[in-house]
Amino acid sequence: MHVLSHSDPEVAAIIADEEQRQVETLEMIASENYASAGVLEVTGSVFTNKYAEGYPGKRYYAGNQHSDRLETLAIERAKQLFGAEHANVQPTSGAEANMAAYLAFAQPGDTIMGLELSQGGHLTHGSPVNFSGRLYNFVAYSVDRESEVVDMEDVRRLAREHKPRIIVCGATAYPRTVDFPAFAEIAQETGALLMADMSHIAGLVAGGEHISPVPYADIVTTTTHKTLRGPRGALALCKEQHAEALDKAVFPGTQGGPHLHSIGAKAVAFGEALAPEFKHYARQVVENAAALADELMKGGLRLVSGGTDNHLLLADCNSKGISGLKAQNALQGAGIITNRNTIPYDERPPYVGSGLRIGTAALTSRQMATDEMRRVARWILRVLDDPDGDGVREGVRSEVAEFAKAYPVPGITDR
Ligand code: DSN
Numbered sequence: 252m253h254v255l256s257h258s259d260p261e262v263a264a265i266i267a268d269e270e271q272r273q274v275e276t277l278e279m280i281a282s283e284n285y286a287s288a289g290v291l292e293v294t295g296s297v298f299t300n301k302y303a304e305g306y307p308g309k310r311y312y313a314g315n316q317h318s319d320r321l322e323t324l325a326i327e328r329a330k331q332l333f334g335a336e337h338a339n340v341q342p343t344s345g346a347e348a349n350m351a352a353y354l355a356f357a358q359p360g361d362t363i364m365g366l367e368l369s370q371g372g373h374l375t376h377g378s379p380v381n382f383s384g385r386l387y388n389f390v391a392y393s394v395d396r397e398s399e400v401v402d403m404e405d406v407r408r409l410a411r412e413h414k415p416r417i418i419v420c421g422a423t424a425y426p427r428t429v430d431f432p433a434f435a436e437i438a439q440e441t442g443a444l445l446m447a448d449m450s451h452i453a454g455l456v457a458g459g460e461h462i463s464p465v466p467y468a469d470i471v472t473t474t475t476h477k478t479l480r481g482p483r484g485a486l487a488l489c490k491e492q493h494a495e496a497l498d499k500a501v502f503p504g505t506q507g508g509p510h511l512h513s514i515g516a517k518a519v520a521f522g523e524a525l526a527p528e529f530k531h532y533a534r535q536v537v538e539n540a541a542a543l544a545d546e547l548m549k550g551g552l553r554l555v556s557g558g559t560d561n562h563l564l565l566a567d568c569n570s571k572g573i574s575g576l577k578a579q580n581a582l583q584g585a586g587i588i589t590n591r592n593t594i595p596y597d598e599r600p601p602y603v604g605s606g607l608r609i610g611t612a613a614l615t616s617r618q619m620a621t622d623e624m625r626r627v628a629r630w631i632l633r634v635l636d637d638p639d640g641d642g643v644r645e646g647v648r649s650e651v652a653e654f655a656k657a658y659p660v661p662g663i664t665d666r
Contacts, residue, residue, distance in 0.1 A: 270663050275652045276586040277627060281563035281610025282423070282451065284480045285617070285661040287523060290516045294482050298511035306498060321515045328521035332457050333465050335488035340517055341501050341509040342485035345450045348472040348501075349375040350382060352487060353417070355500035356444050356470070359386045361416040364409060364443075366401065367391040369593040369601065371425035371565070373448065390415065394595045399556040401425070403433050410441040421448035421464070424592045424608050426540075426559040428461060435467035444469040450485075452561055454478025454612065457524045458533020461561060469493060478536060478562050478612045480661075481520025484513040535620060536562045539611035542621035546628030552635065555594050555606065563610040567594050571635045575604035581638035582607075586651035587631060617658040626654070 255263040273285070286294075298321065304311040307319040307326075322340060329338035342348035357363060363383075365376030370393055374381045377389025390413045395402040410418060418441075420434040431447060438445040447464030453473040455461035464471050471488040475481035489497050502509070523529060540559045548554055553570035568578045575591030582589055593599070594606035609631075611624065619627075630647045637643045659665060 274660050274663060275655050276588050277651055277655055278613040279587060279589045279609045279611070279627075281590075281608050281612070282474075282477045283610075284454075284477060284612045285663070286476065286480060286482055286516070286520070287661045288666045289519045289523070290480075290482050291662045291666075293516040293519050294512055296512055296515060298515050301511050302508045303511055304502060304508050306502070318511050321511060321518060322509070325514050325518035325521065328518055328525065329486055329488065332521050332525055333463065333471070333488055335465050335471070336491040337489050337494035337497070339487045339489075339497055339501050340514050341506060342472070342487055343506065343510055343513065344483070345373075345448070345472065345474040345485045346375050347505055348474075348485040348487045349373075349419075349446075349448060351497065351500040351505045352446050352470050352472055353383065353387060354504045355493070355496040356446075357387060357416045360388060362388045362390060362413050363417045363419060364390045364392055364406070364413065364415045365419040366422050366425070367393050369597060370394045370595045371422040373421075373423040373450075376419050376421075376448070394556075396596060399595050400427050401430070403430060403437070406434070407437050407440075410437050410443060414441055415443045417446050418443045419446045419448060420468075421450065421452075423451060424563070424565055424606070425451075426554070426561060426564050427556055428560045429464070431462055431464045431467040438469075447471045448473070450474040451477055451563065453486075454480060454524065454529075455533050455537065455561055458530045458536075460533040460537045470497065475517050475520060478533070479520060479524060480532075480612070480616060481524075482513050482516035484510065484517055486517065532615060536611050536615045538621055539615050539619065539624045540564060543609065543611060543624040543628050546625045547631065550628065550632035550636075552632065562612050563608060565592060565594060566607040566609060567605060568607055568635070569605050571638075573635065573638055574599055575606045576602070577638055578607045578635055581634050581644060582631060584644040585630065585634045585647035586655070587627070587634070587647075614658075616661050617655075619658060623658075 302312045303315045303318040307323045325340040326338045366372035375383045377384045392406045445468045447468035452461045456463045475484045553567040555565040579591040591604040592606040592608040593604045
């Protein structure tokens with residue numbers, strides 16, 4: 252911030268405060284991570300200045316010889332990382348990637364199936380307050396009441412009954428493996444296209460810790476900043492036969508000029524994820540989530556579906572007699588940053604929720620391993636067992652701040 256601290260000290264001070272917050276607290280929001288110094292450098296590069304509507308070799312503006320090199324590099328790395336036939340690296344967010352996928356393969360009013368939002372689905376998978384639910388006829392499938400795992404028989408029954416144009420699989424608050432082969436079988440049987448939104452698990456897929464949707468789905472969308480640890484943005488992958496429809500749906504269908512600074516940062520992140528160390532990272536994320544889950548359950552916190560297969564867990568705060576909102580706020584007071592969520596068949600409204608979503612991707616980027624996760628779990632339990640206790644919260648907060656400072660933060664402490 253050496254330039255900004257002179258030219259705009261007000262903004263520089265806010266950024267400095269945020270850096271300090273990110274160093275001194277434990278970031279456990281399942282969709283967040285720490286981008287590397289390299290990713291941040293490209294995000295702040297001169298490519299932010301350039302317009303490049305179109306695609307490499309076919310732009311609507313001059314001066315794009317280096318933009319073409321950058322975007323082509325990002326495309327090639329994305330294809331290599333996920334073994335995909337075609338990649339579009341222009342979507343600026345997961346919502347826009349999903350919008351482009353629907354635009355490419357469905358007409359307004361067509362039927363699409365997705366996981367119920369309150370059970371772990373995403374806003375863009377058919378919520379009535381989102382463009383998806385307003386433009387398309389979404390039919391929601393559910394998780395089983397007992398196991399709290401996606402009920403594939405429910406998916407099959409609904410797909411046979413409603414004959415959707417697209418079946419969307421993937422979730423935003425779902426701790427279990429997504430059964431892509433089973434979804435593909437149902438899509439094939441009912442004549443639907445299969446779309447996998449792997450936003451949460453993309454880093455695990457890249458690292459070999461979750462089955463890849465790429466061989467099974469017609470189209471795969473993902474954000475690039477969650478477990479994949481890249482810049483804010485998204486990516487869409489598909490089979491070659493769908494490439495033209497997808498590209499047209501991204502530009503000019505839903506977006507204008509591509510964000511080349513983000514596309515360059517995606518190229519860096521894909522390069523990082525192609526390196527052998529990323530496999531260790533992905534493995535550690537999953538091991539950390541399992542250790543955290545084990546210690547929390549030992550302390551009497553019920554977890555939806557009884558545990559986790561991936562990077563996140565969804566705690567049922569009713570088991571501690573409090574709401575998700577109360578748990579989130581108490582933990583924030585103790586320097587542990589999570590987010591409240593609904594749990595399947597929740598009786599509380601979404602703004603309050605009974606659940607707490609907790610992820611391990613960001614702490615694993617700080618080199619924390621299973622011993623640290625068990626320690627963090629014990630802090631979480633101390634706070635949730637006495638959410639109104641100021642002394643407990645303050646005590647945990649100072650222990651957490653002291654502990655957290657000892658661990659490096661990519662993009663902050665290495666710059
Ligand atoms: N809000 C993101 C998440 O936290 O999972 C998804 O859009």
